[in-house]
Amino acid sequence: MTPEEKKKLAAEAALEYVTPGSIVGVGTGSTVNQFIDLLAENMGDKIKSAVSSSEASTERMQQHGIKVEDLNTVGRMSIYVDGADESNNQLHLIKGGGGALTREKIVAAASDQFICIADDSKLVETLGEFPLPVEVIPMARNLVMEELEKLGGTPRWREGVITDNGNHILDVTNLKIHNALTMETQINQIAGVVTVGLFAHRPADVLILGGDNGVRTITA
Numbered sequence: 001m002t003p004e005e006k007k008k009l010a011a012e013a014a015l016e017y018v019t020p021g022s023i024v025g026v027g028t029g030s031t032v033n034q035f036i037d038l039l040a041e042n043m044g045d046k047i048k049s050a051v052s053s054s055e056a057s058t059e060r061m062q063q064h065g066i067k068v069e070d071l072n073t074v075g076r077m078s079i080y081v082d083g084a085d086e087s088n089n090q091l092h093l094i095k096g097g098g099g100a101l102t103r104e105k106i107v108a109a110a111s112d113q114f115i116c117i118a119d120d121s122k123l124v125e126t127l128g129e130f131p132l133p134v135e136v137i138p139m140a141r142n143l144v145m146e147e148l149e150k151l152g153g154t155p156r157w158r159e160g161v162i163t164d165n166g167n168h169i170l171d172v173t174n175l176k177i178h179n180a181l182t183m184e185t186q187i188n189q190i191a192g193v194v195t196v197g198l199f200a201h202r203p204a205d206v207l208i209l210g211g212d213n214g215v216r217t218i219t220a
């Protein structure tokens, strides 16, 4: 089975969590794109609206005719569906491969249940093989890089990428993240950091992994 087929299985399974009349928080990425297409096909006329975590997801949903609302007018959502670059067994995540980490963290924080969908390659023993994305205010880029080096990481500027919020992204390698809660706090404390792509203080509640034998669901 290809990774795309596995992602589709996870996206299909996430539809079970969507209830008629609800407002759905929607993440970003190739797995979520499959979820958006399935949501539109199966429940597009049944949900009230969606809150989006990126311009790309907003555009895709609007093309399908799904109403996208501003978080400020909606308040809280019952569920948020998003992908991940890595997850450990505690459902702490690395996110931001697609650069949407800040808005993703905001929508996750405003949702009662976070359903994470991924192909089974995303489940890891220890977070950090995938370069950890950090969104930074452009003028602080070098300062933040120096601070990340002090933490043992090797940051690299994702040159040419500007986030939906007008910021830059650093991708940090060489981090073995044994305590994701502490590292999330530490990196968020660096002046100039907007968000680190570690989701440990607000982890996923349910992880749905698509694999060769169907879906596997892990709950926190």
Ligand code: 5RP
Pocket (backbone or CB within 6 Å): 027, 028, 029, 030, 031, 032, 082, 083, 084, 085, 094, 095, 096, 097, 098, 099, 100, 101, 104
């Ligand atoms: C975007 C993200 C995505 O959820 C993450 O990169 C996974 O993407 P994909 O579903 O394409 O593997 O965090 O910022």
